Amino acid sequence: MTQPPTMPPPFASEPMSSLGEMRARHRRIRAICGQQSRDIDMRRAARDTRERNRLMNTAWRGQNR
Numbered sequence: 001m002t003q004p005p006t007m008p009p010p011f012a013s014e015p016m017s018s019l020g021e022m023r024a025r026h027r028r029i030r031a032i033c034g035q036q037s038r039d040i041d042m043r044r045a046a047r048d049t050r051e052r053n054r055l056m057n058t059a060w061r062g063q064n065r
Helices: 015-064
Strands: none
Touching: none
């Protein structure tokens, strides 16, 4: 696993701590933008649920008749 020569290794002395730092930074970024995407997903899920309920209501009504 050699790094490209254009970018010097930032943590050449301790690769494991660099990996941990990358993971922590990635987790923090994911937490920040995951919040927005989760809000969008919840909005979309609510819309899908309304749609599905409407379809199910019409289906049940058709069955009962």
